[in-house]
Amino acid sequence: MDDIDRTLIGLLMEDATQSYATLGKAVGLSGGAAHERVRKLRERGVIRRTTIEVDQAALGRTVSAYVLVDGGSWMGDSADLLAAIPAVEEAHVIAGPASLLLKVRTSSTKELQDVLRQVFEVHGVTGTQTVVVLETFFERTLK
């Protein structure tokens, strides 16, 4: 994991459709060598997968919210139960004012309400506090 690997990762994050020949040129290697490095980064799990970035608003998901969850036991199957709610994008155990923090994305505030109801059904949850996003300045992936 050297600077060349890090540069390759940065280039692929910007545009994963580039050819290995182009990538190689950018880091001073042959296409084959660049290909081999990327293959190993994938193999080692540094690169998890190649994916597309989708405009969530274009898919109708216009409501974003963060939900602080009180009392949810962070053991057992909480993670699975939360993962089973399709609108929950992230779930973290936190140090601070609550046990869990969720990021939720829905197509309406009504659907958000449904999600909160489902969260309440997770064992041990005693309360939620919801922070609704009014405007997103940016959501980016770090290099």
Next chain:
Amino acid sequence: MDDIDRTLIGLLMEDATQSYATLGKAVGLSGGAAHERVRKLRERGVIRRTTIEVDQAALGRTVSAYVLVDGGSWMGDSADLLAAIPAVEEAHVIAGPASLLLKVRTSSTKELQDVLRQVFEVHGVTGTQTVVVLETFFERTLK
């Protein structure tokens, strides 16, 4: 934007290295037709770009935190000032207990402290409240 488009988006989110022939077969179209649909989704901005998903921990970013910012004017150049801090992954204007919510990812708590110092330098910021992530159950992209 029909069900076929939505299926194509879902398939590409899972694996954007699939050939158009494979994608076409999965939705009952020829490779050329699948290609044309994906091209239009890109053109219309529904698909923003093709990128890689990176294991942040493998890059040394092991500390994640959410920062509630009080008093930050959400007008003017706040967005630009926050975007200039490389560790800030997301910045949202929120309705609730604070003006802004940031997601921050750093390689140490010391670096997190530096970031908080930089946030304080943004015009109008009167206070911050930081929620440190202890464990991430999941971070996924919604279909």
Next chain:
DNA sequence: GATGAAATATTCCTACC
């Protein structure tokens, strides 16, 4: 909009350094 096929480009082996 979709198809099928031709032209072009990329990926992915293999052999070698």
Next chain:
DNA sequence: GGTAGGAATATTTCATC
């Protein structure tokens, strides 16, 4: 680890429906 070359595949364009 890297290079180089070539066979196998994929992308992209285009005429046609």
